[in-house]
Amino acid sequence: MKTIRYHIGALLLLATLGILLFHPLQILIYPDLPLLGLLKRGMGIILLSAFFCLYRVLRGPNAADRIVGMDMLGILIIGICALLSISTKRNWYMDIGIAWALQSFISTLAFTKFLEGKDFDE
Amino acid sequence: MNNIIGIIFISIGLAFDLIGCLGLIRFPDVYNRLQASTKCVTFGTCNILFGAFLLLGFNTAGVKCLLALVFLLFTSPTSSHALARAAHKAGEKLGEGSICDEYKDANSRESNANVR
Numbered sequence: 001m002k003t004i005r006y007h008i009g010a011l012l013l014l015a016t017l018g019i020l021l022f023h024p025l026q027i028l029i030y031p032d033l034p035l036l037g038l039l040k041r042g043m044g045i046i047l048l049s050a051f052f053c054l055y056r057v058l059r060g061p062n063a064a065d066r067i068v069g070m071d072m073l074g075i076l077i078i079g080i081c082a083l084l085s086i087s088t089k090r091n092w093y094m095d096i097g098i099a100w101a102l103q104s105f106i107s108t109l110a111f112t113k114f115l116e117g118k119d120f121d122e
Numbered sequence: 123m124n125n126i127i128g129i130i131f132i133s134i135g136l137a138f139d140l141i142g143c144l145g146l147i148r149f150p151d152v153y154n155r156l157q158a159s160t161k162c163v164t165f166g167t168c169n170i171l172f173g174a175f176l177l178l179g180f181n182t183a184g185v186k187c188l189l190a191l192v193f194l195l196f197t198s199p200t201s202s203h204a205l206a207r208a209a210h211k212a213g214e215k216l217g218e219g220s221i222c223d224e225y226k227d228a229n230s231r232e233s234n235a236n237v238r
Contacts, residue, residue, distance in 0.1 A: 035177075038129060042136050045139065045140055046139060048140065062214060064208075064212070068146070075163050075167050078171070085174065085178070085187075091183035094183050101193050105197040109204060112201075115208040115212050
C-alpha cells in the first residue's frame with residue numbers, strides 16, 4: 001500500500017513538472033524579451049512551491065506548522081516579484097517585494113508571541 | 123556575460139526553492155520542516171534576487187533587489203529562530219526518530235542551578 005502511494009505521488013509530481021516545463025504560463029510580458037521561456041518557467045516553479053506551502057498551511061497538524069507555511073509563502077512571493085520586475089520592466093514590483101518582506105517578518109513575530117501565550121505588549 | 127551569470131544564479135535559486143518546499147511537505151516534524159525549508163528557501167530567494175540584480179544592472183529596480191536581499195538575509199533567520207523557540211515553549215513534540223532534546227536538558231540544568 002505504501003509503495004503504491006509513493007508511486008502515485010511521484011507520478012503526480014512528474015506530471016506537474018512536465019506541464020510546467022512544456023506548457024508555460026501565459027502572462028502578459030513583452031513579446032520581444034530574450035529571456036521569455038526562463039522567466040515563464042521560473043514563475044511556474046515558484047507557483048508550484050507556493051502550492052506545496054499552501055498544502056502545509058491547510059493540512060498542518062498544529063499551529064506551528066501553519067505558521068511555517070505562511071512564512072515560506074511570504075519569502076517565495078519576494079522571488080516572484082523579482083521575476084515580474086525583470087519581465088515587465090517596471091520597477092515598482094520590487095517595492096511590493098520589500099513591503100511584503102517587512103510585513104511577513106512582523107506578522108511572523110506576532111504569531112510567535114501568540115504561540116508562546118504572551119500578550120502582544122510583551 | 124552578465125546575462126549568462128544572472129541566468130545561472132536564477133536557475134540555482136529556483137532549484138533551491140523547489141527542493142526546500144518539497145522538504146516542507148515530506149519531513150515529519152515542525153523542527154525538521156523549519157530546518158529544511160528556512161535555509162533552502164532563503165538561499166534560493168537570495169540567489170534569485172542577486173540574479174535579477176545582475177540582469178537589471180544599476181537601475182532603480184536593481185538597487186531595490188539588493189536592498190530586499192540584505193533585508194531578507196537579516197530578517198529570515200531571526201523569524202525562524204523565534205518560531206522554533208516559541209514552538210518548543212508551546213510544547214510541540216519531537217518526531218518519532220529523534221534521539222535527544224538538548225534545549226530541554228539545558229533548561230532543566232539551568233533551573234536546577236537556580237534552585238541551589
